[in-house]
Amino acid sequence: MCGRYTLTVEAGDLAERFGVQVPDDYEKRYNAAPRQSLPVVRTGVDVDPEHAPEDVRDAGDRGREFAFAEWGLVPSWVGEPDDANRPINARSETVREKRSFRDAFERRRCLVPADGFYEWVERGGGKQPYRVTLADESVFAMAGLYEVWEGEVAQSSLAAFGADGDDDRRRRVESFTVLTTEPNDVVADLHHRMAVVLDREDETTWLHGDPDEAQALLEPYDGAMRSYPVSTAVNDPGNESPGLLEAVDV
DNA sequence: CCAGACGTTGTT
DNA sequence: GTCTGG
DNA sequence: CCAGACGTTGTT
DNA sequence: GTCTGG
Numbered sequence: 001m002c003g004r005y006t007l008t009v010e011a012g013d014l015a016e017r018f019g020v021q022v023p024d025d026y027e028k029r030y031n032a033a034p035r036q037s038l039p040v041v042r043t044g045v046d047v048d049p050e051h052a053p054e055d056v057r058d059a060g061d062r063g064r065e066f067a068f069a070e071w072g073l074v075p076s077w078v079g080e081p082d083d084a085n086r087p088i089n090a091r092s093e094t095v096r097e098k099r100s101f102r103d104a105f106e107r108r109r110c111l112v113p114a115d116g117f118y119e120w121v122e123r124g125g126g127k128q129p130y131r132v133t134l135a136d137e138s139v140f141a142m143a144g145l146y147e148v149w150e151g152e153v154a155q156s157s158l159a160a161f162g163a164d165g166d167d168d169r170r171r172r173v174e175s176f177t178v179l180t181t182e183p184n185d186v187v188a189d190l191h192h193r194m195a196v197v198l199d200r201e202d203e204t205t206w207l208h209g210d211p212d213e214a215q216a217l218l219e220p221y222d223g224a225m226r227s228y229p230v231s232t233a234v235n236d237p238g239n240e241s242p243g244l245l246e247a248v249d250v
Numbered sequence: 251c252c253a254g255a256c257g258t259t260g261t262t
Numbered sequence: 263g264t265c266t267g268g
Numbered sequence: 269c270c271a272g273a274c275g276t277t278g279t280t
Numbered sequence: 281g282t283c284t285g286g
Contacts, residue, residue, distance in 0.1 A: 001259060003269025033268050034269065075256075077281045087257040088269075099256045099282060120269070127270075180258080193259075235270050237268045 001089050001180050002142065002195035004234070005032050005117035006131065006245065007039065009139055014039070014113060017139050018203075020066040030244045032114075033237040034088045037068045040176050042110035042146050043207055064207055067146075069110075073177035074149045075100050081149055081173045090145060092181045092196060092218035096211065101177070104145035109206055109214060111141035111198070112178055116245075118234055119190040119227070128250055129234040130190050134197075135224035141203050143196040143218065146176040184220040186227055197221035 007014075007029045011022040018041045032038050041064050072086030087100065095101045115137060120127040134140055150172050179196040187194040198206055202217045229250045233239045 001269080003259085005269095031268095035266095035268055073257085075281085078256085085255095085257050089258055091258070099284095101257085103281080118269075129269090177257090191259095237270065 001191065001193040002117045002178050003034060003088060004129075004237070005114045005142075005195075006030055007032060007114050007139075008242070008245065009113075009115060014139070015066075018064065018066070018111065018113060018141075020064055022066050023068075025068075026066075029240070030242060031118075031234055031237060031240045032071070034071045035086070036071055038071050038112075038176075040067055040069050040110045040112055040144060040146055041065070041141070041207075042067055042069075042108070064111075067174060069146055069174040069176045071177075072175055073100065073104070073145060073147055074173050074175045075103075076147055076149050078149065079151075081171075081175075086175065087177055089180045089193075089195075090177050092143075092179050092215075095145075095179060095218075096215065101145060104147055104177075105214070106211055108146050108148075110144040110146045110176055111203055111207065112144040112176060113139055114142055115139045117142075117195055118230070119187065119194075120235075121190055123250075126232065127235060129230050129232060130227045131230050131234075131245065132187060132190070132194075132225055132227045135226050140200070141198045141206075143179040143198055143206055144176045145179070146174065149173040149175070179218060181218055182220050184222065184225065186225040187220075190227060194220065197223075199223070 011026045015022040072088050074081045074084050078084040090101045116131045116133040118129050120129050180193045181196050183194040196218050205213050228247045231248050234244050
């Protein structure tokens with residue numbers, strides 16, 4: 001599956017790769033973890049892909065945009081995001097049936113840019129992390145879903161915030177989840193699930209295609225990948241440095 | 251009808 | 263063992 | 269995903 | 281909001 005990943009490219013390269021504007025607060029990530037605010041490429045929040053004008057469906061600038069979102073999906077109907085299950089993954093096989101994902105699958109699919117993800121293998125007494133990349137180490141997109149939750153701030157939080165105006169009582173949480181499928185040959189050595197990695201030419205279909213077309217893309221990645229062991233320093237989500245990418249002996 | 255869940259992974 | 267935090 | 273906490277009363 | 285369980 002996918003519970004930790006890397007995105008180690010410069011803002012300019014990310015912008016060029018996905019055709020979006022990347023904000024100044026973008027930073028490379030060597031150990032992106034659940035609950036963090038991370039980059040996604042999505043359709044406009046108010047764009048309904050099924051009913052969007054042709055130019056939007058064809059993925060012009062209005063059709064895709066960069067956003068930061070929290071990893072762990074918060075459906076729009078939950079009462080309180082802090083109390084919600086926040087699934088970081090959604091099974092491709094059942095995603096269209098599940099209440100938590102169905103609406104997002106129909107209307108709010110996104111790309112999750114990455115240039116590697118980590119998988120752990122049980123080793124006597126601990127867990128050995130491996131990093132999986134494309135064979136050429138280029139950036140790819142994982143298939144994701146995003147949500148926008150808006151609601152009132154819980155009463156208990158009001159005092160802490162000292163809120164008084166109506167606007168201060170509103171809260172907005174944008175979030176995403178990564179789809180999983182069966183592993184390809186490279187990942188099967190490490191794990192029995194893997195993130196859906198999209199072929200580059202399918203990214204627009206994932207964002208703007210109809211749901212049946214999108215579903216057809218949820219297959220194990222067929223291109224060349226490689227994996228290599230990395231330091232157990234990766235295990236601690238507080239560690240975040242370029243050194244985490246270095247191969248180690250096992 | 252109302253109440254309560256709504257998810258994945260992995261492990262037993 | 264299980265939940266929360268990152 | 270893994271790491272780390274897992275609690276209360278009272279006082280600052 | 282919508283589905284499942286009782």
